Amino acid sequence: MPRFFFHLRAGSDEVLDSEGRLLPADALADAALLEARDCIAGDVMTGRLDLHSRIDVHDAAGELVHSLGFADAVEMVPAR
Secondary structure, three states: OOEEEEEEEEOOEEEOOOOOEEOOHHHHHHHHHHHHHHHHHHHHHHOOOOOOOEEEEEEOOOOEEEEEEHHHOOOOOOOO
């Protein structure tokens, strides 16, 4: 099973995943979505939500194989 690394990128800041996860390739998009939503939930608890961040998924060779912006991880429902 391949290893994928889920790096958090927020502007010029980044948190690199040095361990990675063993996942089937067809599961990495769902895993990135859950990772992004977990980060978003943590941000909401602090009272600040920045949807400019993203999760970049790289394979063991360092190639970018998937990217998910936080804005694409949630549906925004405007107040009425």
